[in-house]
Amino acid sequence: MLKDLSLYIHIPFCKQKCYYCDFLSFSNEEDTVSIYFDALNREINNTPNTKDEYLVKTIFIGGGTPTYVHFKYIIKVIETIKNNFSVDPEAEISIESNPGTCNIDSLYAYKNIGINRLSIGLQCWQNNLLKNIGRIHTHEEFVNSYINAKQVGFTNINIDLIFGLPNQSISHWMETLYEVCKLEPTHLSCYSLKLEEGTVLYKSNLSNQFTIDEELDRHMYYYSIEYLNNSGYYQYEISNFAKPNMECNHNLVYWELKPYIGLGLGAHSYFEGYRYSNEENIKQYIHKIQNGDTINTAKMLLSVEDMKAEFIFLGLRKIHGIYDKFYRRMFNSSFFDDYEKEINQLVKEDYIIITDGNLKLSKKGLDFANFVFMSFLND
Structure with a gap:
């Protein structure tokens, strides 16, 4: 398939x-x-x-x-x-x-x-x-x-x-x-x-x-x-x-951390675990392709920790939020365990809501979404 x-x-x-x-x-x-x-x-x-x-x-x-x-x-x-x-x-x-x-x-x-x-x-x-x-x-x-x-x-x-x-x-x-x-x-x-x-x-x-x-x-x-x-x-x-x-x-x-390939000037990709982007200078982009040179200017293999964080802060953009069952399916662990400290603090401050294995932004969280997202990027 x-x-x-x-x-x-x-x-x-x-x-x-x-x-x-x-x-x-x-x-x-x-x-x-x-x-x-x-x-x-x-x-x-x-x-x-x-x-x-x-x-x-x-x-x-x-x-x-x-x-x-x-x-x-x-x-x-x-x-x-x-x-x-x-x-x-x-x-x-x-x-x-x-x-x-x-x-x-x-x-x-x-x-x-x-x-x-x-x-x-x-x-x-x-x-x-x-x-x-x-x-x-x-x-x-x-x-x-x-x-x-x-x-x-x-x-x-x-x-x-x-x-x-x-x-x-x-x-x-x-x-x-x-x-x-x-x-x-x-x-x-x-x-x-x-x-x-x-x-x-x-x-x-x-x-x-x-x-x-x-x-x-x-x-x-x-x-x-x-x-x-x-x-x-x-x-x-x-x-x-x-x-x-x-x-x-x-x-x-x-928002669901699925694979995509970006084509063209400055386009970004997430494919087979890598994030990478294309040349942003249009003359250099054209020149490199004409000469058979690589146009990728940045390529990074995401660690499991990177993927977990991205799953959460990208998924929280969705109003219904994210589900632990899907996180478990991808990472064989629970985000309630992996981010216990961050989640507890955000719940305490009324930025996120937990319901039956689901995590989503509160009304206050919508206003401070970037703060919430950054909480999952900080060690």
């Missing part, structure tokens, strides 16, 4: 860098697109053969904005993957997009090659707020993109949203959720704004052009949970909400 495998494909190009974004992506690199995809397809062709052992169950094409490049490049990548991997005919294949970067023709092309899940970046509803964070679209263009996707036949659509933005009020956030839910997407990702070093918003915050209101941020978060639950979306991870049975299977792979 073939083991499950997932693939992540990184497309680093976008029309304009958003003011909050620190992802490995570039604008104004159109001249590099063709040569990058030649290198990417060569990397896929050179990946060690897994056909006899693994079946690809999910593929996620991220970036950047993958739909910014011509759809012919995406088609070729999918074809190359199918030639080199055993891909489940029912595999979840996702692609990230932004409003205005794909039309009816490209949407049909994606669907015909087997892409069956679309993730659209909206972030917020108000056009003035969108402009303030460097988005290239209006909410009207978002609605048009969404309607086009539905017309083409996409039935599994995620919408990305961000709360805690500069000058965003609770009424702005309420309106965003109301308008988006009217469209009835199958999935919503609601992220709290993170000020990443080097971004435009980070520099604006440093110069006191705006400040983060932590109390308002938490108000928005808990409003999201209540409103979306009442609208038919259940929260299955800290930032993710889905209609019944419409969770993102690819993201669950990360």
Whole structure:
């Protein structure tokens, strides 16, 4: 029986860098697109053969904005993957997009090659707020993109949203959720704004052009949970909400410590006990592939202790938490024994809840999730 495998494909190009974004992506690199995809397809062709052992169950094409490049490049990548991997005919294949970067023709092309899940970046509803964070679209263009996707036949659509933005009020956030839910997407990702070093918003915050209101941020978060639950979306991870049975299977792979291979610039992998990542300099990435050199810049074999810690802090991102029976199955021990001191302290301080062999974050734990996760990394 073939083991499950997932693939992540990184497309680093976008029309304009958003003011909050620190992802490995570039604008104004159109001249590099063709040569990058030649290198990417060569990397896929050179990946060690897994056909006899693994079946690809999910593929996620991220970036950047993958739909910014011509759809012919995406088609070729999918074809190359199918030639080199055993891909489940029912595999979840996702692609990230932004409003205005794909039309009816490209949407049909994606669907015909087997892409069956679309993730659209909206972030917020108000056009003035969108402009303030460097988005290239209006909410009207978002609605048009969404309607086009539905017309083409996409039935599994995620919408990305961000709360805690500069000058965003609770009424702005309420309106965003109301308008988006009217469209009835199958999935919503609601992220709290993170000020990443080097971004435009980070520099604006440093110069006191705006400040983060932590109390308002938490108000928005808990409003999201209540409103979306009442609208038919259940929260299955800290930032993710889905209609019944419409969770993102690819993201669950990360949170459940399952194997995946990352392909493309800076892509990360967890495969056969190793964590490794690809070259992050695009010129070096292309040069190394053209010359047959390794593109792996970091490779580490995880110890059993590493895997145990990752099982816990990744799994605790899920709202239902983690189960000791699955931990025992993987490690032949109980996390109640392996982390007795840490668990007892976190329970005492009301960060986590124990119920019948299950460990999950409390409401307080949701607010201090990173603190909880770090508790399992400290000896």
